[in-house]
Every structure is written in C-alpha cells, then in structure tokens.
Amino acid sequence: MxxxxxxxxxxxxxxxxxxxxxxxxxxxxxxFASDSPWPFIIAGVVLALILVxxxxxxxxxVLASG
Amino acid sequence: MVExxxxxxxxxxxxxxxxxxxxxxxxxxxxxxxVTEVSHAVHSxxxxxFWICVAIAVIVxxxxxxxxxxxxxxRGAKAAQFHENTLVEIIWTLIPLVILVxxxxxxxxxxxxxxxxxDADVDIQITGYQWKWHYKYxxxxxxxxxxxxxxxxxxxxxxxxxxxxxxxxxxxxxxxxGKKVRFLVTSNDVIHSWWVPDLAVKRDAIPGxxxxxxxxxxxxxxxxxxxxELCGKDHGFMPIVVEAKSEQEYSAWVANxxxxxxxxxxxAAASATKEWSHDELMAEGEKVYARIxxxxxxxxxxxIPSVFPALKGSPVATGNVQEHINIVLHGRPGTAMQAxxxxxxxxxxxxxxxxxxxxxxxxxxxxxxxQAIQAVLDKQ
Numbered sequence: 001m002x003x004x005x006x007x008x009x010x011x012x013x014x015x016x017x018x019x020x021x022x023x024x025x026x027x028x029x030x031x032f033a034s035d036s037p038w039p040f041i042i043a044g045v046v047l048a049l050i051l052v053x054x055x056x057x058x059x060x061x062v063l064a065s066g
Numbered sequence: 067m068v069e070x071x072x073x074x075x076x077x078x079x080x081x082x083x084x085x086x087x088x089x090x091x092x093x094x095x096x097x098x099x100x101v102t103e104v105s106h107a108v109h110s111x112x113x114x115x116f117w118i119c120v121a122i123a124v125i126v127x128x129x130x131x132x133x134x135x136x137x138x139x140x141r142g143a144k145a146a147q148f149h150e151n152t153l154v155e156i157i158w159t160l161i162p163l164v165i166l167v168x169x170x171x172x173x174x175x176x177x178x179x180x181x182x183x184x185d186a187d188v189d190i191q192i193t194g195y196q197w198k199w200h201y202k203y204x205x206x207x208x209x210x211x212x213x214x215x216x217x218x219x220x221x222x223x224x225x226x227x228x229x230x231x232x233x234x235x236x237x238x239x240x241x242x243x244g245k246k247v248r249f250l251v252t253s254n255d256v257i258h259s260w261w262v263p264d265l266a267v268k269r270d271a272i273p274g275x276x277x278x279x280x281x282x283x284x285x286x287x288x289x290x291x292x293x294x295e296l297c298g299k300d301h302g303f304m305p306i307v308v309e310a311k312s313e314q315e316y317s318a319w320v321a322n323x324x325x326x327x328x329x330x331x332x333x334a335a336a337s338a339t340k341e342w343s344h345d346e347l348m349a350e351g352e353k354v355y356a357r358i359x360x361x362x363x364x365x366x367x368x369x370i371p372s373v374f375p376a377l378k379g380s381p382v383a384t385g386n387v388q389e390h391i392n393i394v395l396h397g398r399p400g401t402a403m404q405a406x407x408x409x410x411x412x413x414x415x416x417x418x419x420x421x422x423x424x425x426x427x428x429x430x431x432x433x434x435x436x437q438a439i440q441a442v443l444d445k446q
Contacts, residue, residue, distance in 0.1 A: 022159050024152040062174060 008039070015043045019051075098263050101285045101310070105266035107176045115169055122165070180266075183278040186248030188241070194251075194258030194271035194293070196402055197300035197361060201239050204250075208323045211409060212237045213357065214303050218365070221303075233290040236357075238307035242316035243286050249279045255402070256298060262291030262308055270295060283310040298402070299373070300361050330411070337413040337436050344420070344433045351421025354414045359422075362402060367426040374402065378426040387423070387432055391442055394419055407443065412436040 014031050017023040031040070099109045137143035189204040195211070202209040215236045219225040228234070241247050251260050253271040260279075261268040269279040283289075291306035311319060356365065359377075363369050367378035377383045382390050394415060397405035406415065416436040423430045 020156070020159055022152065022155040025150060063178070 008043075011039050011043045012047070015040060015047050018044070019047065100264045100266050101283055101287065101289065102265050102281050103284070104176070104180055104281070105264060107179060108266045111172050111176050114172060118165065118169065180279075183248050183280045185246060186280060187245040188247045189250065190239070190241075190247060191250045191252070192239075192260050192271065194253040194255075194260070194297070194304075195404065196255050196298050197293075197304040199239075199260070199304060199306060200254075203320070206320050206324070208320065208327065210237050210323075212239060212307070214305060216303075218356070218360075230290065232302060233292070233305045233307070235305055235307045238288070238309040240309045240311055240316065240319050241281070241283060242313050243283050243310050244313065245316075246280060246282045249281070251277045251279060254404070257295050258293050258297045258304075259295035260291070260306060261294035262289050262306055264289040264291075265308065268294055283308075286310045286312055286315075299370075303361070334411050334413065334436075337411070340436075342413075342416070342433075342435055344424075347417045347420040347433060347435075348424060350413065351417035351419070352425070354410065354418040355421050355425075358406070358410065359418065367422075367428075377422050378428065383422045384428050384430055387419075387434060387438075388442075390419055390423065391415075391434065391439065395439070395442060412439040412443070415439045 010030075014023065014027060017027070034040075097109055097112050099106060191202040191204055193200040193202070198211050198213040200209065200211050212235045214232065215234050216228070216230075216232050217225065220227050220231060249260070249267065249269065251269045251271045252275060253273045255273060257273070258271040259268060260271055265281045265283065267279045267281055269277045271277070287310055289308040289310065291308070293301055293304045293306075295301075297304075362374040363377050364374070367376060367383075369376040375382075382393060393403065395405065395407040397403045410418070413436045416434045416439050419434045419439075420432065422428070423432045423434070
C-alpha cells in the first residue's frame, strides 16, 4: 500500500515537472523504464482538469470581488 | 571590482528611473495619459510593465555581457562542459512565472474596470460605415453621420495641410464631462474599430455584433481618433472627433440638436412643396455628390475601374430614372453601394440624382424632384 502511494506520488511529481517543462535526466530514465504509460496519461488528464477548474474558480473569485 | 561595477549600474538605473518618466510625459512617442480614469489606469499599467521589462533587460543583458567580457578566451577562460542543472532550470522557469502572475494582477484590475459598462448615464450607439461613423444618442433620439471634413485640395497636395489634417469631421460626437457614457459599437458593412487614444477606448465594430465600451471624461476639450481596423480604400479618411462639454453646454447642445431636427423636418416638408428648378437641384446635387458619393465614384464620375463603377455614361445614370432612384435609396446588396434613404433628405437625394444624370456629359436633361423621391418612400 505504502509502495503504491509512493509510486503515485512519483508519477504526480513527474507530471507536474512536465507541466513546468523541467525534468532531470535521472527521473526521466526512471519514468521511461515503467511498464505502462497509462498512469502518466491518467495523472496528466486529471491534473490538467484540476488546473482548468482552478483557473475557472480563480476567475470567479476575482470577478466577484472586483 | 565586480561589486563596484554592479553598484554603478544600479545608480545609473535609479537615475534613469527618476529622469525618464518626466521626459516621457512630454515625448509624443509614448502612450497618451488621456483624460479618463481608465486611460490613467491603462497608462500607468503600461509604464509599470515597461519598467519591469527594462529591469529584466538590464539584469539579463548585464549578466550576459559581463560574463562574455570576464570569461573571454584571451583571459584563458575554459568553457564548462555540463548538460543539465535542474535547480537552475527550475529557478529560471519559476521567476518568469512569478513575474507574469504579478503583472496579471494590475492588468486584470484594469481590464475589469474597462469592461464595467453598468450604470451608464448616456447610451450612444456607434455604427461604422465605409467610410464614416454614425452616432445615435439612444436616450435623446438624436442621430447623425460624422464624415471627414478635410478639403479635397489638401488631400491632393494642392493646398497646405491643416494641423488636424484628416482628423476633422463635419459633426463631432459631443459628450458630457463627468458622466458615464456607454458606447454600443457595431458596423453596417465590414469590420471597423472605434479608437480614441485619449479616452483609452478602442473597440471593434463588427457587423451583426454589438460590442460595449464606456468612458467618463474628466476634462472638457476635443479628442481625436481614427478607425483602427483596415476597412477598405478610405480607412484613413474616417476620423473620430469627440467634443467633451460641461453638463450645461451638453444639455444646450442636445436641445439645439433636437430643435435642428424639428426644423429639418419642417424644411423637408417645405421643400417637398417647393418648386425646385433644374439649376437649383444641380447646384445642391454637386455639393451632396462631393460630400457623399465622390469618395467611391470619384469627383470625375469615372469611379475606380473594377472597384467602383463609373457614373459617367453608365447605364444606371443615363437609363431608367426609377431604377436609378431605387439604387440610390436602397443600395446594392453585396456591394459597397449603401442605402442612402435614411442618410439623406428627399431634397438631397433628388438633387444628387439630378446631378448624376446631367453631370459629366451624361446630359439626360432629367430633373428629379423631391416629390418623386417622397413618392417612392411612401410606397414602402
């Protein structure tokens, strides 16, 4: 269980690094050694949705206060 | 040594920062400060972002040139060979991100202010035409076209040009000072853009859409602008002139405009019964033609081949009178030929059609009377 959580945290970190556009060679090697690309794709889609929702919320908050 | 250089650069930067704003206020190259709260906000936002850019440039190029100079080959510098440095990469990604977000805060505040068209005291519908502006005071039932008034001989370099060359109109848009004015901007034909820098208003005029903008002018005066969206041959010949008047002067202007409208109505009624002679109509028609028609069909009546048809010897101007009246009144859909039924009075229409049928050797001998135009309008 703990291992799985650690794995997911690693994937989320890799996806966030991709959002920022900066990743080190060591992590890249490790990620590309994974068996399946799906966890990365799923994490990417979920985080992109969270980003969009966060932006929509920020706009709502700003417009409501302005 | 290094520290000394950096300190010098810092003081130079401070000196520039103190001196340049004073100078820039007088330079005509900068954005105008303008006469509205929004234009002040836009100007200060512009200056803030300009100075952020200057600071970034000074730091980035300073470090770059310093590095190039101090690590030059003749001094025996050896290039470091390494591939990546994640920490540095994250830093130079995060710093611009923070700067962009920091710039977005004042920019958003200004944008929200610009788009808040609520609670306006005066509503004005602005319609772009090729190539003039139409203003309609929605609450006061006043409307008029505003066309270029720069004389043709100045445009053709036959006379010295005025200070406000191509920035003067026959009827300016008159606005009250200290009142919130809402603009409803649209177009009759192609995309135009209503732009007055001193008000910091620039809004696209798009056929079939209504875009909103607003202003609240602080000082009375004359403010000039231009169409800011390339809209065809005379794009540079449809200026905007805004005259901001005090509230009393504005009310007097509105009353005067309404009286003028009433007088025009009576004059139209009088002219409809008046016996116009052929020569009177020709003289009046020549004036109307020069003001309205010559932009496309040219003063010579020759038009511009393959763009605007000639009227000299044309089948319309020398053929059936009713067909000619019909085209001038209702335009030709799908072409630049506008419908002039609402833009000109029956007398002006009769005069200009008479003129077109007899000028430039067209010599049909026809006289079109205002009554004939009225008859066509009544039939609809």
